[in-house]
Amino acid sequence: MCMKKVAISACLLGKECRYDASHNKNESLLKKLDGYELVEFCPEDFAFGSPRPTMDLVDDGKSIKAISNKNSQDLSFAIKGYAKKFFDTNKVDIFIGKDRSPSCGVCSARVYDSAKVLLSDKGAGLMAQEAKDRAIVCYDAEKFLEGDI
16 A cells, blocks of 8 residues: 655654744644655745744735735745646645645634735645645645544
8 A cells, every 4th residue: 555645744753933923833643644745845945944924815815915014025936836836846645734724734823915904714834835736636624634534
């Protein structure tokens, strides 16, 4: 039997790569993934380091962009570039992202309009969207734990 390959947010594995240089290590998730081949990722840490200013997803009417809350800079290019390279290099069966992340949230990321009014709390982060576009099976970590996978 072939071992499934899972792309997983590095913070869920315990890497201190969140915006505040902390982690979201999830022992229950790791236990459930025992026997899978795990491939960690973190586009934000790779592109901007940790700690770093927070960002939000903003729908400007043409596209959804990752915008820095510090200086309103569009950070999308770096995240999307990382995601494309990651998936071109790593053939994965499953993508597990950190819930609510503007990069990794699968169906829980908050999307705002340009005035920072919340449009949705069910959006996909930029890396998660790339995984979805490639027809990779995608889960937010909390949903994966709830499921019968």
